[in-house]
Amino acid sequence: MEEKTIKIDRMEFEILISNKKLQSRIGELAAEISRDYEGKVPIFVGVLNGAILLLSDLIRKLTIECEIDFIKISSYGNKRVSSGQITMIKDFSADLHGRDILVVEDIVDSGLSVTYLKRRIESMKPASVKFVSLLVKKDCAVVPLTIDYTGFEIENKFVIGYGLDLAQKKRNLNAIYQVKE
Ligand code: IMP
Numbered sequence: 360m361e362e363k364t365i366k367i368d369r370m371e372f373e374i375l376i377s378n379k380k381l382q383s384r385i386g387e388l389a390a391e392i393s394r395d396y397e398g399k400v401p402i403f404v405g406v407l408n409g410a411i412l413l414l415s416d417l418i419r420k421l422t423i424e425c426e427i428d429f430i431k432i433s434s435y436g437n438k439r440v441s442s443g444q445i446t447m448i449k450d451f452s453a454d455l456h457g458r459d460i461l462v463v464e465d466i467v468d469s470g471l472s473v474t475y476l477k478r479r480i481e482s483m484k485p486a487s488v489k490f491v492s493l494l495v496k497k498d499c500a501v502v503p504l505t506i507d508y509t510g511f512e513i514e515n516k517f518v519i520g521y522g523l524d525l526a527q528k529k530r531n532l533n534a535i536y537q538v539k540e
């Protein structure tokens with residue numbers, strides 16, 4: 360079992376989604392994706408660093424063949440509020456042309472990262488592009504966007520764990536924790 364609350368400096372966090380709940384929901388997403396992509400071999404593109412835990416758990420629950428690739432973009436730095444400025448730090452390695460692409464994100468907040476990635480991937484002429492996000496913050500998107508596979512909708516509060524960081528730390532927590540206000 361996970362800790363119910365954790366303290367980091369003067370901040371307090373409380374558990375929001377246990378690992379058991381994460382795994383069960385990821386299992387449902389994997390089943391849905393496996394059905395939708397039956398007979399296809401999609402490329403799962405993990406957005407570093409936050410999506411690594413979701414990607415590794417998700418692909419092990421699939422019943423279809425898949426390939427993986429990674430990209431790294433920055434929008435936050437070590438700040439808690441998006442700068443809105445997105446830069447590519449590590450580009451795609453795979454050739455996306457004519458392929459089915461599933462972008463795997465940890466969380467969608469303003470939606471600016473997803474919008475940037477969608478435009479960039481579409482310019483590479485894939486057969487299709489869809490988005491998976493473990494978490495989506497409610498009423499946050501500053502741009503209209505569609506997340507095809509959402510794990511959980513959450514309140515607009517800062518969360519850490521299971522890939523999500525606080526100034527690069529705490530990604531290795533086994534559950535999702537939300538800041539207590
Ligand atoms: P967006 O471009 O505003 O949608 O931001 C998405 C990125 O910001 C995510 O991929 C995360 O890396 C980061 N992010 C947004 N909200 C949080 C949070 O509550 N905790 C940790 N990282 C976050």
Ligand code: MG
Binds near residue numbers: 409465466
């Ligand atoms: Mg991220």
